[in-house]
Amino acid sequence: MEKTTDTIPLTMNSSEEQGTVCIFGTGDFGRSLGLKMLHCGYSVVFGSRNPQKSSLLPKGAEVLSYSEAAQKSDIIFLTIHREHYDFLTELTGVLNGKILVDVSNNLKINQYPESNAEYLAQLLPGAHVVKAFNTISAWALQSGALDASRQVFVCGNNNKAKQRVMDIVRTLGLTPLDQGSLKAASEIENYPLQLFPMWKFPFYLSAVLCVFFFFYCVVREVIYPYVYENKDNTFRMAISIPNRVFPIAALTLLALVYLPGVIAAILQLYRGTKYRRFPDWLDHWMLCRKQLGLVALGFAFLHVLYTLVIPIRYYVRWRLGNQTTTQAISKKENPFSTSSAWLSDSYVSLGILGFFLFVLLGITSLPSVSNAVNWREFRFVQSKLGYLTLIFCTAHTLIYGGKKFLSPSILRWCLPSAYVIALIIPCTVLVLKFILILPCVNKTLTRIRQGWERHSKVSNWH
Amino acid sequence: MEKTTDTIPLTMNSSEEQGTVCIFGTGDFGRSLGLKMLHCGYSVVFGSRNPQKSSLLPKGAEVLSYSEAAQKSDIIFLTIHREHYDFLTELTGVLNGKILVDVSNNLKINQYPESNAEYLAQLLPGAHVVKAFNTISAWALQSGALDASRQVFVCGNNNKAKQRVMDIVRTLGLTPLDQGSLKAASEIENYPLQLFPMWKFPFYLSAVLCVFFFFYCVVREVIYPYVYENKDNTFRMAISIPNRVFPIAALTLLALVYLPGVIAAILQLYRGTKYRRFPDWLDHWMLCRKQLGLVALGFAFLHVLYTLVIPIRYYVRWRLGNQTTTQAISKKENPFSTSSAWLSDSYVSLGILGFFLFVLLGITSLPSVSNAVNWREFRFVQSKLGYLTLIFCTAHTLIYGGKKFLSPSILRWCLPSAYVIALIIPCTVLVLKFILILPCVNKTLTRIRQGWERHSKVSNWH
């Protein structure tokens, strides 16, 4: 409920009783959580090592020793570090049968063999441990600026305890997401530490592509003319060269979205079964296809913008102006070549259509959209439309090349123009895909994917 | 939980006990489901006609006869075709009180009078039938590539049984969606068979529009000049003509989004009541307005791109170059016409603003956005902003026309320019809407929509 939650800090200062909750630990998160709960009508008891010393606690909150505090409520939030959990064993008696909410996070992913929550559950077998709230920051709790995520992942082995916690989550205006048994805790604890894990590979890959092609073009279009014609083309590094690099990156990455699928198909044909796990690199590659595609879309978007600004560039206006002037001075009409018109128009047109389909693909990969389509529709969009996009974009580049071939563009230091290199992977993918959809090949593949096996004896599961 | 689920296949190979589940059928889906469950810590027992023969079963899974397997667990997944359900009647004794999860799908929509799940419930009144998992594909279960949809629609008459299944769904890292009683099963079974049902009408309609106007323009701009001036204009088919067809399609479709609302209002005024169902064609039309609008937005987007590339087209540069040359040769300054400047700038400006509002409309129709706005806000955006968009786009076309009228553009073979035809529907809609918001008319309409009736005797419900 977007709006409601946004306005919570302003409207939720109700004082109605919601029952008593206990919070162990008086650190920052403990205090923020306590304040929030007071706002939402709970009465809060803090448990502390030395209750006297604890300052800064929210007004209206009580502070007692751990054991006293624990007796005040059947639900206890632990806002203390895993390192200090062991002291809890002294409280085993008091904590038996209570709900312990583990809100802790670690400093790095998979820091400990088992998750903090599971470790806690081992320490206190008598208590019902529930993992929750670790994905919410103290700052977010206080300010109510919860744009990032209102989702609180909850997991635990005792369903009643889990329900109890999820009700509190809702009362705080957050959205609980049941993640099943306590086994999910390690994932929930890793979640807030991740920084776009699926994006790393696409990001580095595209960075490498860009850097390589940038320098490749610099050599051909800046250094070469400087050496031979002593011309200062450095200004090309601002727009002309990026506008070669980005489309190349976009096309290559788009092709790399469909390459793993093709490789997987070939593997399955070769192995004659689908019941063998793919090598991990292929698995991981397939899992970040979406991200690869979106990065490619980003480059395509940049390419479009860089292309559309061409006519307002000083350099272009200057060149066109001089051309026309010389033409005027030489007093001759410039003849019209239908073929050039066809080439220029058709490669532009193909580019536009390719980009349009590309944007469509991007939109359907938005979580809320892809959740609204069923599996059949998703496959249709991502594979049929996807390949159509690839075909359009490759054709766009080919015809662009074709156009260039007409104009004298020879090798420079035996380096071909960059777009020629860019065409290698896409064409390979398209050729392989074409072979795979040949009836004969396709029939076998379909049967394999429906579970058929070439040598039905062997069964390679793991 | 986007990321988590993506990485499940890599991280969830836990061996913890989750209890035993039974799977009837050792087909592809049964095996994939079994494997996934083993990964998530369940112990799996397969039920098979001839346990000896069943190969390829996941390591660690037991395979027994149906009745033996059934006794091992209180929950049984049926991964067999509806045609073979009848053999289950022999097991009535064993299956009594058990939870039967029907994962079956059909080959075509509404293949049978009642849904498979309901049919199963009739066969085994003693068992608790739950419909689930039919929207997930075996491939998705294995690879964990669940971008399409993590949603598992669940329905059943027994709430406990439903809860049980939903817990399993969550443990597999999927999102259960409670769809209510078993009555929803038929819909859930039809869901994965649908291919954009609401998009069919908009798609075909726009296809027809495009084809018609494409040939219309070809006749006027390619064939006509060829016949009379023997000029080869074929290259216009790549950009110039699409750039006439797309805006026309966009404007017409946008108008068709608002036409049904106007018709409905007129119907209600005429009938003097809102309590009579609209004819089905109108109902269906109103239900796919969103899709019509999005298709229109697509065409508008293409129109924008095709327009922005104009200055980088060979043809345009050639023409402008020659114009300037001739001007230079004739040594005369080209006088500046403020009126042309006004016309060109204002129709471009209107087009941009129209497109901008159009994009806004598109964004608010994204599921996650439209879920975050309340009814009042949605009505405001879709009707107020929507009509503003229509007004801008129509004005854009009118002024563009006005601009053209100044330049000599006569009928060709008595065919007016395409955009003239394109203006008919939008103008009609705007005029009708204008009449409907006249205070006198609007007052009656509002009263009718608040439940008032002209002849309060009659009540036509159905």
Add this chain to the structure above:
Amino acid sequence: MEKTTDTIPLTMNSSEEQGTVCIFGTGDFGRSLGLKMLHCGYSVVFGSRNPQKSSLLPKGAEVLSYSEAAQKSDIIFLTIHREHYDFLTELTGVLNGKILVDVSNNLKINQYPESNAEYLAQLLPGAHVVKAFNTISAWALQSGALDASRQVFVCGNNNKAKQRVMDIVRTLGLTPLDQGSLKAASEIENYPLQLFPMWKFPFYLSAVLCVFFFFYCVVREVIYPYVYENKDNTFRMAISIPNRVFPIAALTLLALVYLPGVIAAILQLYRGTKYRRFPDWLDHWMLCRKQLGLVALGFAFLHVLYTLVIPIRYYVRWRLGNQTTTQAISKKENPFSTSSAWLSDSYVSLGILGFFLFVLLGITSLPSVSNAVNWREFRFVQSKLGYLTLIFCTAHTLIYGGKKFLSPSILRWCLPSAYVIALIIPCTVLVLKFILILPCVNKTLTRIRQGWERHSKVSNWH
């Protein structure tokens, strides 16, 4: 389940028994609700003051006196106005232990001291009051055109009663959202009355900005030349001037997104604590940063479009044409200035990159996207990428200015060009931010944000 719900009105005319529900009140909403429930297989009993008189009720629905109707079902929907609730006290006997669903809405936000549902609960302590359905309109219920929102917010103090209502919500094909205890009712009742509350401030602010800068530019570029050179530049109001106003608005608003964060940091440094609430204006400002940013993005988008159409404007073509002609007549080649090429290309390039990052920010602020990222990722995007965007856009404007300085653009009536004014706020924000991330300053700030206090005695909570 997008599709299913869309098609519900066509497919759900099932007659299966779902049990009996009672509806008090035969107004428009009551009738629509009743009809919908009949379609979904419930049998409906209406309670009315004078059952004889009630016309227009859906076929198949029974109508009785309030007390008779109440006895027929354990769940009663109240579709009557709060003003008439008091008559219910007469029915206390019958209503004891029943589930009362309050669907009422008010005419203005916070019309009454307590929410209608809470008021009802006070009237009938014996009944289980549940708030629901007030966000759904009668029209939506009938037509099934539920694009706006399928979400039904439900709250109540009795969990069983709440569950019961949520099941009904699901059976009607809607999505129940548990909002916790009845305390949430007042918010749920306010929700449908809101009209983009968080957008009001950004909207008015940007309106003021646009109007001011529009007239500012009109004075400099239309009135000034008219007065001194008697030139008619009015046509500039269509594109040229908006294309100055929009980028200024975009840049200023973008800067205003990051200003409150800077102010907050300074406040915290000055106070030496984070445990003091910010002044309300700052709180509110921070809560609508997202909206400010999106409005800014809108202006940036318009700026891009207005810039890209420049070369197809009549005025521009006319000017360029004449330039070239004069150049041709004077028969002299126009020398190439590398510095101009650098300036023009680099400011365009910076603008494109800035816009690209800006679009990225916009996409990540889509609810479904921001829900899929964790807190760390969200902070990374919104603060790191956000500042990068601000830097690019400011640099874009600075270099654009630099370019202009070369061309003779003097003060007109002592008014500097608008973009100079536009640069004030962004530069201030960037300078302040730069100071704040200086190690010395940053260290203190971080400690404060981790809960440290300069004068640990005082504790100012509220």
